[in-house]
Amino acid sequence: MLEGFKKFIMRGNVLDLAVGVIIGGAFGAIVNSLVADIITPLIGMIFGAPDFSALKLGALNIGKFMNAVVSFLMVAFALYFFVVTPMNKLQEMSRRKEPEAAPAAPPEEVVLLREIRDALKK
Secondary structure, three states: OOOHHHHHHHHHHHHHHHHHHHHHHHHHHHHHHHHHHHHHHHHHHHHHOOOOOOOOOEEEEEHHHHHHHHHHHHHHHHHHHHHHHHHHHHHHHHHHHHOOOOOOOOHHHHHHHHHHHHEEEE
């Protein structure tokens, strides 16, 4: 039983997943700081304090929900424009730099068959 557990833990995909989760958590802190410390204050300077928590509809705290939605949209905005778009551009640039491989020569049988076809056409 312990041997099976050891094999499970030592598989590459489990370790990759663990590293991805840890890096994702650390990266989430960076994105949240970008939103909370840079984007939100900029929006506050332009439009006033972006806090809807005082909005209520009876017993429902609609303002807290709106804050969560706005925060999600700002995180998505930050991820897209500061991470996804630059990464796509870098990948596109790296693809352009790679020389295209010349097409492989067809097998000898194909060349002979083409010659026979061309001779029959004449």
